[in-house]
Amino acid sequence: MKFLVCISNVPDTTTKITFTPDNKEFNKAGVQFVINPWDEYALTRAIELKEANAGSTVTVINVGEADTEPNIRKALAIGADDAIRVNAAPKDAFFVAEQIAAVAKEGAYDVILMGKESIDYNGFQVHGMVGELLGIPTVAPAMKLDMSGNTATLEREIEGGKEIVSVNTPFVASCQQPMCEPRIPNMRGIMTARTKPLKVVPATAGDARTTVAEFALPPKKQGVKLIDADNAGELIKLLRNEAKVI
Amino acid sequence: MSVLVVVECDKGEVKKSSLEVATYGAQLAAQLGTSATAIAVGEATDANLAKLGEQGISKVLYDKEPRLKDFVNNAYTKLIATAAQQEDAKVIVLANSNIGASVGSRLSIRLQASLATNVVELPKTDGGQFTVKRGAFSGKAFSDVVLSGERKIIAVKKNSIEAQHEAGKTAEVVAFAAQLTDADFADAPKQVVMQDQxxxxxxxxxxxxxxxxxxxxxxxxxxxxxxxxxxxxxxxxxxxxxxxxxxxxxxxxxxxxxxxxxxxxxxxxxxxxxxxxxxxxxxxxxxxxxxxxxxxxxxxxxxxxxxxxxxxxxxxxxxxxxxxx
Structure with missing residues (x-):
């Protein structure tokens, strides 16, 4: 079984978000980047399934410039076998999906996993685009993934419940908790990751279909209005008469 | 050309988020000088679909194929793509839900459309550009995104538009057949489990x-x-x-x-x-x-x-x- 796990390089979850002076780009200065937390579910589950199915491999793919390599190495340290970096700044979801689909087609992967969405652009788009580009099913978002031979059984979250879905390989799934407990690299993993193959490939032609014109921060909160705990009922009056939300 | 709105239904009722989407679609259609047609998915009743007129929808397409009651990614994608072709829809509006994101991302490839998810307000359409505002960085920022494709797909964030109710207005409910085959239902769910709410x-x-x-x-x-x-x-x-x-x-x-x-x-x-x-x-x-x-x-x-x-x-x-x- 050949697994392809797509990882995105995103600002750490505690990052204070700021933009360049023209508000056209995210300000990377001084920001720590991590593997997108949703993608960690995809990566760990792929490694678990590899361990349970002898002869399987896990390849990690990232669409990004050289500054994403520390996190690609981290994915190798967690347990992926090799990695591919498509050397291009990710222009938009469509562009990224085209790169992943091209690599997936060439490598004939059986299972393509990724996180539900990235925590920076919150697109929740790439999974379906890759599936459609390859003409294979997509299950999104998946909370559980089990494999038996070439058949996968997944739990797909729907609003208010879940669906049990079976698909045959090849397929795409976008992953979220509680699929597994994401692993962190151990010392042995970090040592072996240094020599694992990381192939850099050029981007295939592809145009973005969307462009960011401007970023903006949400309006600042006015500050909290405190109500005395002994007079808690007053809050309900404020919510009805002042905030008008109940 | 028209605006096509994807309306999700459950147990006969139109979901709240889809009432918001219908309102968004109708307001956008008015802005573009056209009309808004809906395509219903899930278990719906004609009476409840007709009530989408209250949100400003003029026509609702509904395929009564029983296997469409539950979400099936391929079948829903084909259904909506067929409706979009028939209605010559230049903009498709859906909810930024698990169904909306699953179908919207596939549709964007099939229809060669620009896709924006997590959209929080009506687009700016002056000056020949189509710009939407969407949430980014996990709610810590917004971005204005230009959709350059001839076709656009917009997934509207829940609870960002207030659903309108213009009492008494009704939409025409029209039977629709997307000619779906067994192959379109290959990824149908084996079982659907609903939570205790x-x-x-x-x-x-x-x-x-x-x-x-x-x-x-x-x-x-x-x-x-x-x-x-x-x-x-x-x-x-x-x-x-x-x-x-x-x-x-x-x-x-x-x-x-x-x-x-x-x-x-x-x-x-x-x-x-x-x-x-x-x-x-x-x-x-x-x-x-x-x-x-x-x-x-x-x-x-x-x-x-x-x-x-x-x-x-x-x-x-x-x-x-x-x-x-």
């Missing part, structure tokens, strides 16, 4: 949410959260540590890696307000924080706060809501 309010769609954290001290105290939620008609939620230790089920976890909610009112009880939790709730219109620690970071993100013991404050709030009648 406390009070019947679905968390991702809820306008009001009462949420508990570790400060609730244990699952046995959740009746305090549920009582207030029931009195308000709110959904219940929890923080990540609470679902991690199984006090509450995973589907109630809001935060960075849980469900993102944007209700009119979010009441946080005994939640300190870690940045990862805020990422899931920071687009709520009004945030109330109840915490005995005056230094809890959540107070900085709150509109109203009570520094006090949740076990003392919650029953008072429930009583005050009941007193409103």
């Amino acid at each position: 406390a009070g019947g309010v679905l968390l991702p769609e809820a306008a009001l949410v009462v949420s508990g954290g570790r400060g609730m001290k244990g699952p046995e105290n959740w009746n305090l959260i549920e009582d207030l939620a029931k009195a308000l008609g709110a959904a219940t939620a929890c923080s990540k540590p609470v679902s991690d230790v199984d006090w509450r089920p995973h589907h109630e976890h809001v935060g960075q890696t849980g469900i993102t909610v944007s209700p009119n009112l979010y009441i946080a009880c005994g939640i300190s307000g870690a940045i990862q939790h805020l990422a899931g709730v920071n687009s709520s219109k009004v945030i109330v924080v109840i915490n005995k620690d005056p230094e809890a970071p959540f107070f900085k993100a709150a509109d109203y706060g009570i520094v006090g013991d949740v076990f003392d404050v919650l029953p008072k709030l429930t009583a005050a809501v009941k007193a409103l009648g």
